[in-house]
Amino acid sequence: MASRGGGRGGVDKRRVILDAAVKVFARQGFHACRVSDVADEAGVAYGLVYHYFDSKEEILDTLFTERWGIMLDAIAEIDASVDVPARDKLYMVASFIIDSYRHDPDMMKVIIVEVTRAANSFGRAHLEQIYAAYRRIAEIVESARADGSFKEDISADFAAMCFYGAIEQLLSGWIFGMIPATDEEFERSKELVVETICGGLEQPVAVSG
Amino acid sequence: MASRGGGRGGVDKRRVILDAAVKVFARQGFHACRVSDVADEAGVAYGLVYHYFDSKEEILDTLFTERWGIMLDAIAEIDASVDVPARDKLYMVASFIIDSYRHDPDMMKVIIVEVTRAANSFGRAHLEQIYAAYRRIAEIVESARADGSFKEDISADFAAMCFYGAIEQLLSGWIFGMIPATDEEFERSKELVVETICGGLEQPVAVSG
Amino acid sequence: MASRGGGRGGVDKRRVILDAAVKVFARQGFHACRVSDVADEAGVAYGLVYHYFDSKEEILDTLFTERWGIMLDAIAEIDASVDVPARDKLYMVASFIIDSYRHDPDMMKVIIVEVTRAANSFGRAHLEQIYAAYRRIAEIVESARADGSFKEDISADFAAMCFYGAIEQLLSGWIFGMIPATDEEFERSKELVVETICGGLEQPVAVSG
Amino acid sequence: MASRGGGRGGVDKRRVILDAAVKVFARQGFHACRVSDVADEAGVAYGLVYHYFDSKEEILDTLFTERWGIMLDAIAEIDASVDVPARDKLYMVASFIIDSYRHDPDMMKVIIVEVTRAANSFGRAHLEQIYAAYRRIAEIVESARADGSFKEDISADFAAMCFYGAIEQLLSGWIFGMIPATDEEFERSKELVVETICGGLEQPVAVSG
DNA sequence: TATGAATGAGCGTTCATTCAT
DNA sequence: GATGAATGAACGCTCATTCAT
Numbered sequence: 121m122a123s124r125g126g127g128r129g130g131v132d133k134r135r136v137i138l139d140a141a142v143k144v145f146a147r148q149g150f151h152a153c154r155v156s157d158v159a160d161e162a163g164v165a166y167g168l169v170y171h172y173f174d175s176k177e178e179i180l181d182t183l184f185t186e187r188w189g190i191m192l193d194a195i196a197e198i199d200a201s202v203d204v205p206a207r208d209k210l211y212m213v214a215s216f217i218i219d220s221y222r223h224d225p226d227m228m229k230v231i232i233v234e235v236t237r238a239a240n241s242f243g244r245a246h247l248e249q250i251y252a253a254y255r256r257i258a259e260i261v262e263s264a265r266a267d268g269s270f271k272e273d274i275s276a277d278f279a280a281m282c283f284y285g286a287i288e289q290l291l292s293g294w295i296f297g298m299i300p301a302t303d304e305e306f307e308r309s310k311e312l313v314v315e316t317i318c319g320g321l322e323q324p325v326a327v328s329g
Numbered sequence: 330m331a332s333r334g335g336g337r338g339g340v341d342k343r344r345v346i347l348d349a350a351v352k353v354f355a356r357q358g359f360h361a362c363r364v365s366d367v368a369d370e371a372g373v374a375y376g377l378v379y380h381y382f383d384s385k386e387e388i389l390d391t392l393f394t395e396r397w398g399i400m401l402d403a404i405a406e407i408d409a410s411v412d413v414p415a416r417d418k419l420y421m422v423a424s425f426i427i428d429s430y431r432h433d434p435d436m437m438k439v440i441i442v443e444v445t446r447a448a449n450s451f452g453r454a455h456l457e458q459i460y461a462a463y464r465r466i467a468e469i470v471e472s473a474r475a476d477g478s479f480k481e482d483i484s485a486d487f488a489a490m491c492f493y494g495a496i497e498q499l500l501s502g503w504i505f506g507m508i509p510a511t512d513e514e515f516e517r518s519k520e521l522v523v524e525t526i527c528g529g530l531e532q533p534v535a536v537s538g
Numbered sequence: 539m540a541s542r543g544g545g546r547g548g549v550d551k552r553r554v555i556l557d558a559a560v561k562v563f564a565r566q567g568f569h570a571c572r573v574s575d576v577a578d579e580a581g582v583a584y585g586l587v588y589h590y591f592d593s594k595e596e597i598l599d600t601l602f603t604e605r606w607g608i609m610l611d612a613i614a615e616i617d618a619s620v621d622v623p624a625r626d627k628l629y630m631v632a633s634f635i636i637d638s639y640r641h642d643p644d645m646m647k648v649i650i651v652e653v654t655r656a657a658n659s660f661g662r663a664h665l666e667q668i669y670a671a672y673r674r675i676a677e678i679v680e681s682a683r684a685d686g687s688f689k690e691d692i693s694a695d696f697a698a699m700c701f702y703g704a705i706e707q708l709l710s711g712w713i714f715g716m717i718p719a720t721d722e723e724f725e726r727s728k729e730l731v732v733e734t735i736c737g738g739l740e741q742p743v744a745v746s747g
Numbered sequence: 748m749a750s751r752g753g754g755r756g757g758v759d760k761r762r763v764i765l766d767a768a769v770k771v772f773a774r775q776g777f778h779a780c781r782v783s784d785v786a787d788e789a790g791v792a793y794g795l796v797y798h799y800f801d802s803k804e805e806i807l808d809t810l811f812t813e814r815w816g817i818m819l820d821a822i823a824e825i826d827a828s829v830d831v832p833a834r835d836k837l838y839m840v841a842s843f844i845i846d847s848y849r850h851d852p853d854m855m856k857v858i859i860v861e862v863t864r865a866a867n868s869f870g871r872a873h874l875e876q877i878y879a880a881y882r883r884i885a886e887i888v889e890s891a892r893a894d895g896s897f898k899e900d901i902s903a904d905f906a907a908m909c910f911y912g913a914i915e916q917l918l919s920g921w922i923f924g925m926i927p928a929t930d931e932e933f934e935r936s937k938e939l940v941v942e943t944i945c946g947g948l949e950q951p952v953a954v955s956g
Numbered sequence: 957t958a959t960g961a962a963t964g965a966g967c968g969t970t971c972a973t974t975c976a977t
Numbered sequence: 978g979a980t981g982a983a984t985g986a987a988c989g990c991t992c993a994t995t996c997a998t
Contacts, residue, residue, distance in 0.1 A: 133957085149449045151360055154992060165959040167996085176993065207531070229449075237446035239505045240358045240438075251507055261530065270530045274521055281502055282495035282525045289494025296448045298460055299486070312483055316491045320529025321470065321479045322416070342982080363967060374984040379969065381982095551961080567867045569778055572988060583963040588990065590961095625949070647867075655864035657923045658776045658856075669925055679948065688948045692939055699920055700913035700943045707912025714866045716878055717904070730901055734909045738947025739888065739897045740834070760978085781971060792980040794975085803972065 134172045137162045141179045146226035150180055150234040150242065180242060184235045187227060188249055191216065195256040206264030211314045213257060214287055218306050221291055229295050232288060254280045270318075283317050343381045346371045350388045355435035359389055359443045359451070389451060393444045396436060397458055400429065404465040415473030420523045422466060423496055427515050430500055438504045441497060463489045479527075492526050552590045555580045559597045564644035568598055568652045568660070598660060602653045605645060606667055609634065613674040624682030629732045631675060632705055636724050639709055647713045650706060672698045688736075701735045761799045764789045768806045773853035777807055777861040777869065807869060811862045814854060815876050818847065822883040833891030838941045840884060841914055845933050848918055856922050859915060881907045897945075910944050 140162035144153050155176050159166045173179050198204075198212045221228040235243045236250055243250065258280035264270035270279070290309055293299040349371035353362045364385050368375045382388050407421045430437040444452045445459050452459065467489035473479035479488070499518055502508040558580035562571045573594050577584045591597050616630045639646040653661045654668050661668065676698035682688035688697070708727055711717040767789035771780050782803050786793045800806050825831075825839045848855040862870045863877050870877065885907035891897035897906070917936055920926040 152450065155994085156992085167960060167994095168958055170994065171957070174994095233447075233449040237501075238442075239501065240442040241361065244505070247505055247507070254507075264530070269532060271524075271528075271532055274525055274530060277508070278518070278521055279525060279530050281498045281508070282522060285494040285496070285498025285501075286491035287494075288498065289490045292446075292448065292494075293490055296453075296456060298456070298463075299490070309487070312487055313491060315480075316483055316488060316529075317525065318529050318531045319480075320525075320527050320531075321473070321483060321488050322527045322529075323478060323480055324533060364969085365967085376969095376971080376985060377983055379971095380984095383969095385968070570868065573990080574988085585964060585990095585992080586962055588992095589963095592990095594989070651865075651867040655919075656860075657919065658860040659779065662923075665923060665925070672925075682948070687950060689942075689946075689950055692943055692948060695926070696936070696939055697943060697948050699916045699926070700940060703912040703914070703916025703919075704909035705912070707908045707915065710864075710866065710912075711908055714871070714874055716874070716881075717908070727905070730905055731909060733898075734901055734906060734947075735943065736947050736949050737898075738943075738945050738949075739891075739901060739906050740945045740947075741896060741898055742951060782973085783971085794973095794981060795979055797973065798978070801973095 133162075133164055133168060137164065137169055137172055138179065138183060142183060142224075142226045142230055145180065145183075145230045145234060150176075150230070177242065180230070180234060181245070183227070184231055184246060185249070187220075187231055188235075188246070188253070191220065192249070192252060192256065195253060199256055199260050206260055206269060207314060207318045209260045210257075210283060210318065211310060213260070213283075214310045214313050217287055217291070218310055221294065222303070222306050225295070225301075228291065232291055233295065236288065237292070254284055257283055279317070283313075286313050286317060342371075342373055342377060346373065346378055346381055347388065347392060351392060351433075351435050351439055354389065354392075354439045354443060359385075359439070386451065389439070389443060390454070392436070393440055393455060394458070396429075396440055397444075397455070397462070400425065401458070401461060401465065404462060408465055408469050415469055415478060416523060416527045418469045419466075419492060419527065420519060422469070422492075423522050424519045426496055426500070427519050430503065431512070431515050434504070434510075437500060441500055442504065445497065446501070463493055466492055488526070492522075495522050495526060551580075551582055551586060555582060555587055555590055556597065556601060560601060560642075560644045560648055563598065563601075563648045563652060568594075568648070595660065598648070598652060599663070601645070602649055602664060603667070605638075605649055606653075606664070606671070609638065610667070610670060610674065613671060617674055617678050624678055624687060625732060625736045627678045628675075628701060628736065629728060631678070631701075632731050633728045635705055635709070636728055639712065640721070640724050643713070643719075646709060650709055651713065654706065655710070672702055675701055697735070701731075704731050704735060760789075760791055760795060764791065764796055764799055765806065765810060769810060769851075769853050769857055772807065772810075772857045772861060777803075777857070804869065807857070807861060808872070810854070811858055811873060812876070814847075814858055815862075815873070815880070818843065819876070819879060819883065822880060826883055826887050833887055833896060834941060834945045836887045837884075837910060837945065838937060840887070840910075841937045841940050844914055844918070845937055848921065849930070849933050852922070852928075855918065859918055860922065863915065864919070881911055884910055906944070910940075913940050913944060 137158065141158045144158050144161050147153075148157065155169055156166055158176075158179070159169050162169075169179070173182070194216045195213055198209050198216070201209070204212075235246055237243070239247060239250070254277065258276040261270055261279040261283075262276040265272060265276060290299070290313065294301040294305075299305065346367065350367045353366045353370050356362075357366065364378055365375055367385075367388070368378050371378075378388070382391070403425045404422055407418050407425070410418070413421075444455055446452070448456060448459070463486070467485040470479060470488040470492075471485040474481060474485060499508070499522065503510040503514075508514065555576065559576045562575045562579050565571075566575065573587055574584055576594075576597070577587050580587075587597070591600070612634045613631055616627050616634070619627070622630075653664055655661070657665060657668070672695070676694040679688060679694040679697040679701075683690060683694060708717070708731065712719040712723075717723065764785065768785045771785050771788050774780075775784065782796055783793055785803075785806070786796050789796075796806070800809070821843045822840055825836050825843070828836070831839075862873055864870070866874060866877070881904065885903040888897055888906040888910075889903040892899060892903060917926070917940065921928040921932075926932065
């Protein structure tokens with residue numbers, strides 16, 4: 121039951137435009153592309169884009185909000201699970217984000233390059249939503265600090281920033297071809313980013329309990 | 330006797346333009362500002378900007394290359410110091426970057442927002458230079474892995490990405506007002522980011538030596 | 539049902555722009571006029587010019603190609619007619635060109651001033667087409683040399699250059715008001731240019747057959 | 748004793764600039780080149796051009812006036828010679844113009860392309876001087892009409908236009924590589940252009956004297 | 957819905973010319 | 978004479994957005 125674009129086998133043009141926008145934004149960049157590029161990619165007329173969206177920015181806006189909301193929900197769900205160690209929760213978060221990239225690299229490229237890492241321009245409008253993700257991650261850390269498994273002296277917010285920053289850096293590395301983007305790399309990175317942030321780079325030394 | 334801008338107290342207009350560009354790019358964003366904004370801020374005629382630079386982009390290019398080179402040199406120097414533990418070297422790197430922001434937040438905002446985090450557009454031309462910074466950091470990690478102080482299973486490149494990503498995320502937080510930008514925060518963050526990445530978030534547990 | 543510009547009395551804006559361009563180019567010169575002058579003359583918005591043409595040059599390009607093609611076809615047709623003396627064919631060519639000027643002096647002024655006589659700039663791209671006209675004229679001369687009516691020692695190409703050069707010079711004279719541009723002048727010139735080139739300026743002297 | 752640019756072996760910078768301008772205008776075209784291109788070619792500073800000339804146009808103006816004056820004088824001298832048939836005088840005129848091109852093709856290219864064939868822009872200011880050349884040629888024809896050697900029904904002005912037009916067309920052909928520019932071609936063309944215009948293309952037929 | 961012609965503000969860049977030294 | 982930094986008006990072109998059909 122398509123809510124937009126009419127039923128009876130008709131394609132949802134709004135969806136078609138959004139999907140085309142992902143491709144075009146990923147390929148050319150939001151600023152470098154024209155609305156007509158999106159229309160061409162979608163195979164629709166110029167003006168139809170403006171029938172469904174008020175502006176070029178609203179397309180990106182929609183894309184971000186849709187996707188980021190999914191991620192926010194996913195993290196919330198992970199956070200809500202009980203009897204799961206913080207390290208495992210963080211692994212699940214890293215896993216969700218990295219898999220998101222694996223399954224739809226164009227979409228994630230757009231989200232990261234055009235929004236979360238472009239906070240000076242477009243991203244500014246979404247700072248709150250972006251910040252919300254950090255807070256959700258921070259909550260995971262917070263409970264670990266509460267149960268004594270995570271250090272007291274590193275605030276949850278700070279830890280969340282480091283964790284998210286590390287992951288986003290990895291995504292950037294894949295996006296721009298700095299590091300190989302293979303399935304093995306993705307899987308290994310999930311583990312290693314958690315190991316790095318939770319366990320640290322240093323060899324553990326003897327501590328008298 | 331300045332080679333550019335003439336002697337006897339004359340100002341170096343090229344420098345004036347570059348400094349003005351930093352302010353304007355930081356305030357309005359590279360794409361959103363006009364060349365005339367830079368000229369106005371510098372207090373020079375429109376055309377003079379083009380007397381010294383071939384294009385608006387070349388200004389940003391110059392800004393980035395100047396500043397990034399300084400950072401690259403600083404990291405190289407830190408890396409070259411002997412008998413300094415890797416953790417301390419990483420602290421020095423974090424310290425340098427964070428102090429750079431503290432002393433010239435506009436410049437660092439431009440570097441990060443318009444170049445390193447804009448790899449899809451302008452930053453693409455500088456990927457190599459950006460990557461070079463990661464490699465220098467990786468070298469610090471590498472020697473620590475060699476002497477056994479850092480874990481073997483986390484590659485130096487991976488560790489460097491996480492470390493740099495965490496720092497850049499902090500800078501972003503300060504730039505966009507997500508986290509308070511006080512001197513105490515800066516100092517504390519230097520220590521904490523190293524503690525997080527090197528020592529990990531987890532409480533050390535007893536290990537029988 | 540016009541394919542462009544819509545039916546039911548709608549005007550073809552592309553045509554309107556082209557016609558306006560002829561006027562403006564003729565009046566102000568191609569380089570001296572602005573695209574906005576053309577748009578104003580056409581009574582359309584600035585951007586519409588770029589909706590139909592890629593650049594200011596493409597407008598001139600279109601104008602030239604349209605018109606020169608017509609002339610090329612006309613000369614080809616004249617050339618193809620049988621049992622017509624070369625002198626008559628050349629008269630028809632001169633007639634066609636001069637009538638073209640008479641009926642649309644602005645257009646011909648643009649063609650000649652901005653293209654055929656501007657081979658160093660814009661015309662360079664059209665040298666081939668311009669040259670094609672000379673060749674067509676040369677063919678007329680060639681057949682006359684073959685049937686013995688024209689002299690052997692003057693090559694057809696050379697003759698064509700002289701003939702065309704003489705006509706273009708006359709057009710220039712009219713364009714810049716050096717010689718009076720009356721209907722009588724036009725008609726008389728058609729005859730005289732042929733008489734000059736074919737018959738020569740000299741009085742025929744007695745030749746014993 | 749250099750009148751300008753100082754004596755004692757000093758080079759006349761004004762002359763150097765003019766010579767450089769010829770090269771640059773011929774190579775790039777008057778409109779397409781910048782004043783700095785001329786200064787660079789001359790090896791002098793930007794501003795010096797404006798020390799000697801009021802504007803870019805004045806340079807071209809000077810070039811044209813110098814050269815055209817020489818030609819005007821030459822034609823006048825040819826015209827003034829007594830007991831020389833008109834055909835021979837016209838040969839001398841053609842010879843002078845063609846040799847001018849042969850000896851300094853850049854200069855003649857500039858004169859023709861940027862002035863005489865650009866009457867819509869720069870040339871407009873020189874229409875009088877250009878016209879003066881036609882009149883001088885017309886005088887040669889006029890006297891031939893008076894002595895009965897040239898036809899009565901072709902006016903001298905008209906004949907002059909045809910003659911000059913044919914020559915300029917040939918020069919254009921050489922300038923733009925349409926016809927081969929060899930010494931033989933030059934010599935042959937001098938004869939043929941006179942033969943064409945005076946003798947006509949047609950084979951002479953028997954006329955009873 | 958769907959089309960694409962029409963609009964027009966905006967911006968980067970050029971370059972002839974001026975002028976202080 | 979000589980230099981080249983400084984000026985700023987001008988223009989081609991882009992493209993998001995609107996609108997008549």
